[in-house]
Amino acid sequence: MTEAERQQIYNLRLKGVGYKAIAALLGKSRDTVRIFCKQNGLDGDAKVVALNVKEQMKNHVLCSSCGKLLKQKGRGRIRKFCSDECRRKWWNKNPQVRKKRETAIYNYTCPQCEKTFSCYGNKKRKFCSHDCYIKYRFWSEEDGI
Ligand SMILES: [Zn+2]
């Protein structure tokens, strides 16, 4: 089974096309198609297939945007999209995810220099810099700055 064929089967099953029709389309035996579908969560009716595909998108077997099979490199970052184009499309379609990310950025006012700064996802951070922390912590008014 080539990758293009696998992809075609995914797409056809999503539309609810039966094994026999797919087999005829790809010039494979019905059994080959049926076994492949069983192994890849593509058996059952179109609704079940769609559900499984969603699951596979979550597990990054398929591109989260277009449903194409992903080629994971095995090391490094897990790919979620087959292309930059798909990544862009997906982000445009899911702006709420981006918003969620933004709220993870916290704004602080440095108690030493009173500068506001933002920091990603670290609630414990108080000072804009280590320098300010040292000054605040170890220098006091009485020491005469
Ligand atoms: Zn894609």
Ligand SMILES: [Zn+2]
């Ligand atoms: Zn500061």
